[in-house]
Amino acid sequence: xxxxxxxxxxxxxxxxxxxxxxxxxxxxxxxxxxxxxxxxxxxxxxxxxxxxxxxxxxxxxxxxxxxxxxxxxxxxxxxxxxxxxxxxxxxxxxxxxxxxxxxxxxxxxxxxxxxxxxxxxxxxxxxxxxxxxxxxxxxxxx
Amino acid sequence: xxxxxxxxxxxxxxxxxxxxxxxxxxxxxxxxxxxxxxxxxxxxxxxxxxxxxxxxxxxxxxxxxxxxxxxxxxxxxxxxxxxx
Numbered sequence: 001x002x003x004x005x006x007x008x009x010x011x012x013x014x015x016x017x018x019x020x021x022x023x024x025x026x027x028x029x030x031x032x033x034x035x036x037x038x039x040x041x042x043x044x045x046x047x048x049x050x051x052x053x054x055x056x057x058x059x060x061x062x063x064x065x066x067x068x069x070x071x072x073x074x075x076x077x078x079x080x081x082x083x084x085x086x087x088x089x090x091x092x093x094x095x096x097x098x099x100x101x102x103x104x105x106x107x108x109x110x111x112x113x114x115x116x117x118x119x120x121x122x123x124x125x126x127x128x129x130x131x132x133x134x135x136x137x138x139x140x141x142x
Numbered sequence: 143x144x145x146x147x148x149x150x151x152x153x154x155x156x157x158x159x160x161x162x163x164x165x166x167x168x169x170x171x172x173x174x175x176x177x178x179x180x181x182x183x184x185x186x187x188x189x190x191x192x193x194x195x196x197x198x199x200x201x202x203x204x205x206x207x208x209x210x211x212x213x214x215x216x217x218x219x220x221x222x223x224x225x226x
Contacts, residue, residue, distance in 0.1 A: 048151050050215060053199035118196070118217050120151035132152045132218065 001075040002058035004051040014075035014093035023095035027106040031090040041126040047080045050118040061112045069101045148215040173204040
């Protein structure tokens, strides 16, 4: 499962997608909306994606994980639209025979997702200002 | 040839549209599109350094050649979060 959705993410969708009888571990990562960025109070977030390319790039990350660790059961889902504090923006699940590689693969999936999957985050702060956010800084206030 | 160009996030806001069809000469590359956008909106060139381009859902360079029906996109820096 590699998916962009505008529906609430619980994590169970990706967990169920990777479950398998030969798995000894499922590592599940949930990214949630934090109420501040470096101390600046966040009112809510808005995510936008390029869905067909995002889903293609997610599948490529799963292929990289398969090549690196021989783990073939990876699922990723990312939400778009307006998200409130505490809601899940992204879920990644990795099922593996043993937990060690599962943890590594799940971390790798999230790092790669932030590098190559076309998804954008706009922070709306409680002071009424807003800006598009890139990995280390606000790069364009609107 | 005719291609579709898509604009996301900050590009969408700057250009005030999310996509358009562009008529390009034969032999056009991604750079042809960037030059054309720059004529309309000179400020966008400042962001080219941090932006990526895609053609048919694959990352491309300015030199990537285009064909009839291609889907091109301007990809601003993606998402947020640091490796912590």
